[in-house]
Amino acid sequence: MKINSSNHFDRRGFLKAGSLTTLTALLGTNIVFADRLPKNYLPLAFDHIGGPPDPMATKNKGLVVLNDKPWNVETPAYLLDDAVTPADKMFIRNNGLIPPTIDGANWTLTINGESVKAPKTYTLNDLKTKFKPYTYQLVLECGGNGRAGFFPKTSGNQWTEGGVSCAEWTGIRLKDLLADVGLTDTAVYIGYYGKDLHLSQDPNQPVISRGVPIAKALEDETLIAWAMNGQDIPLVHGYPLRLVIGGWPASVSGKWLHTIAIRNKVHDGAKMTGKSYRLPIHPVMPGIDPPESDFRIIESMPVKSVITSPKMGLELPMGQTLALRGHAWAGDRKVNAVAVSVDFGATWQAADLKTPKNRLAWQHWTTEVKLPIQGYYEVWARATDDAGVSQPMVMPQWNPEGYCNNACHRIAIKVV
Ligand SMILES: Nc1nc2c(c(=O)[nH]1)N[C@H]1C(S)=C(S)[C@@H](COP(=O)(O)O)O[C@H]1N2
Numbered sequence: 001m002k003i004n005s006s007n008h009f010d011r012r013g014f015l016k017a018g019s020l021t022t023l024t025a026l027l028g029t030n031i032v033f034a035d036r037l038p039k040n041y042l043p044l045a046f047d048h049i050g051g052p053p054d055p056m057a058t059k060n061k062g063l064v065v066l067n068d069k070p071w072n073v074e075t076p077a078y079l080l081d082d083a084v085t086p087a088d089k090m091f092i093r094n095n096g097l098i099p100p101t102i103d104g105a106n107w108t109l110t111i112n113g114e115s116v117k118a119p120k121t122y123t124l125n126d127l128k129t130k131f132k133p134y135t136y137q138l139v140l141e142c143g144g145n146g147r148a149g150f151f152p153k154t155s156g157n158q159w160t161e162g163g164v165s166c167a168e169w170t171g172i173r174l175k176d177l178l179a180d181v182g183l184t185d186t187a188v189y190i191g192y193y194g195k196d197l198h199l200s201q202d203p204n205q206p207v208i209s210r211g212v213p214i215a216k217a218l219e220d221e222t223l224i225a226w227a228m229n230g231q232d233i234p235l236v237h238g239y240p241l242r243l244v245i246g247g248w249p250a251s252v253s254g255k256w257l258h259t260i261a262i263r264n265k266v267h268d269g270a271k272m273t274g275k276s277y278r279l280p281i282h283p284v285m286p287g288i289d290p291p292e293s294d295f296r297i298i299e300s301m302p303v304k305s306v307i308t309s310p311k312m313g314l315e316l317p318m319g320q321t322l323a324l325r326g327h328a329w330a331g332d333r334k335v336n337a338v339a340v341s342v343d344f345g346a347t348w349q350a351a352d353l354k355t356p357k358n359r360l361a362w363q364h365w366t367t368e369v370k371l372p373i374q375g376y377y378e379v380w381a382r383a384t385d386d387a388g389v390s391q392p393m394v395m396p397q398w399n400p401e402g403y404c405n406n407a408c409h410r411i412a413i414k415v416v
């Protein structure tokens with residue numbers, strides 16, 4: 001039985017209206033002994049409507065819940081140590097509720113909008129069998145990652161360093177799919193639509209519907225993905241189908257994807273307008289919030305790095321060499337260098353930096369440092385991209401929504 005009736009139930013699955021008529025209509029038959037149903041008892045047939053399973057049940061216990069309605073969960077830097085982020089250590093950023101019911105077997109993707117020759121709908125099986133699959137490691141970083149580092153404080157989830165992942169995504173190139181659909185020459189932007197539910201549970205209220213300019217959409221690495229790290233995408237990360245676009249704010253990587261519109265103008269879906277995922281065009285004084293017309297949409301994310309080992313707070317025995325490692329990424333660009341400092345940025349030492357597995361994947365770096373005497377130290381890491389742009393040491397340009405904080409990651413170490 002397949003029921004899509006979230007509007008009849010609250011988050012824990014209790015009937016909202018409590019009406020027998022509703023139950024009977026949803027079941028498609030009458031309930032014998034309905035007059036003996038205990039008050040508020042929900043027949044088993046509706047069990048799965050109680051909502052999706054707790055996404056934290058399968059997550060590493062070290063992840064930090066910033067909010068559970070909607071789920072916003074971050075990964076402490078030391079848990080980002082894997083070369084490829086495993087599912088249990090992947091941050092969660094939901095703007096609404098995980099879709100209450102998902103029918104993975106009958107899932108479809110529709111391509112429509114002003115700039116398609118004709119709308120077309122594909123089954124998941126069409127996508128898997130009619131097009132060539134590709135696998136890429138792609139960095140997904142929330143536009144608000146690092147927000148906690150801004151002063152004055154800006155509103156929103158207070159991400160520290162952990163709103164970032166680099167998993168291996170498998171699917172087809174959006175450009176191959178769009179070639180099959182056929183676009184007109186008016187295409188400017190794409191916009192995705194997902195099946196998640198607004199916090200109000202009003203099915204007509206969109207949660208988030210963002211997109212990218214057509215040129216970014218047509219890059220080789222822009223995927224319509226059904227697998228993450230070689231398995232079905234976990235429910236909380238977009239099962240069964242997701243748009244995955246590396247290097248830009250991860251908000252453009254639409255989860256639970258069912259439709260992509262090819263627009264003849266900048267997409268105007270939920271969280272594309274106003275000040276969402278936008279930065280002031282000109283530098284602003286901290287605390288000053290300019291008018292909407294002075295903002296631009298965030299595109300490529302800025303250069304950044306993270307120290308994944310050791311863990312913040314390490315006590316290192318005197319005389320030991322300290323091995324350091326982490327990752328670095330730079331939106332659409334490549335990282336050219338990573339350097340570390342143990343003297344608050346006065347002097348820097350170059351780290352050994354690997355090339356990325358593919359474009360838009362993060363790059364691994366390692367180095368070793370000597371710490372001369374006992375006491376408190378900080379290790380700072382700083383990446384520089386292939387245009388020569390480096391991370392700011394402490395705080396980048398303040399902005400009212402608290403986006404794109406790419407300040408150097410710093411960890412404290414004690415030599416004992
Ligand atoms: N349908 C849908 N897609 C979405 C979101 C969402 O709330 N709904 N959140 C976006 C944002 S803001 C981010 S940062 C990433 C988070 O991806 P993750 O939870 O898989 O790590 O998903 C993006 N895609």
Ligand SMILES: [Mo]
Binds near residue numbers: 093141143249250251
């Ligand atoms: Mo995000």
